Amino acid sequence: MIRLRGRIPSGGPEVVLAVLVLVTEFTVSSEPITLASVVCAVAGVLLVAGGTRWPQTMAALSVPFAAASSYVAEDGSTHAVFFIVIIIEVVTAAGLATAGLLLVLVHTALSMVDFSGGAVNADPTVLVVVLAILGTGHLIGRNRLTQEIRNADLRRTLADSQRRQRLGMARELHDSVATSLTSVVMRSQTLELTATGNDNAEIHEGLEDISRTSREALEQVRT
Known part of the structure; x- marks a missing residue:
């Protein structure tokens, strides 16, 4: 049956x-x-x-x-x-x-x-x-x-094809964008350590914003 x-x-x-x-x-x-x-x-x-x-x-x-x-x-x-x-x-x-x-x-x-x-x-x-x-x-x-x-x-085949495409896009994002974001986070944190003194307070705050925003973007890409 x-x-x-x-x-x-x-x-x-x-x-x-x-x-x-x-x-x-x-x-x-x-x-x-x-x-x-x-x-x-x-x-x-x-x-x-x-x-x-x-x-x-x-x-x-x-x-x-x-x-x-x-x-x-x-x-x-x-x-x-x-x-x-x-x-x-x-x-x-x-x-x-x-x-x-x-x-x-x-x-x-x-x-x-x-x-x-x-x-x-x-x-x-x-x-x-x-x-x-x-x-x-x-x-x-x-x-x-x-x-x-x-x-x-046909619907199952199409769904499998779309899933493979999404996985491929996810790997590309992780390999390219995520790597770049990681580099931005590391460089901004390094600059934060070197930016000392009252004259560099504004630069230090800007670097913190860049670092925080980059980490959030990196988590979103990984998700």
Whole structure:
């Protein structure tokens, strides 16, 4: 199992697509709108939205969702397949590629069962079509996962390159600027010792300021 992160980078497109499936279900379908079909459709949207944050939990809940859609709303089970396709894509894109593939197989098997009538439809044509539809969701999610892994590698490579550049700059500063500042500190301290007497008080104070400022700058460069 490839696990990249707990949630996918952006779940907005999936949620929008799930809402479009919901709208299409009630505008294109010739079946009457019932409370059961509305509940199933809303549940499908919530599963997709939750899958962008909790992919493992929503993957598990998609199984009873498919069974309930077939049982309480016969026409809703047809549209439930499209919600499940999106869930499979979300789960796979979140880094759970094996879980996404398992969902493809489980939901393909569930599509053969008519929970409302208590019958099993083993039509191979229907089985292949459902497998192809669900498999498409897995392939899209796998492609997104691959892209995210590649982008993460690029970001890590860029960060390493920037770190090496900063270390190189730090070494150059230490070798050049820090050495010069050390020389300034030493020379100013030497001049302080030689500048004695009232006439040299102003020079002595200036040398102290130079020495103090140079030491502070040297500490900043080293930091």
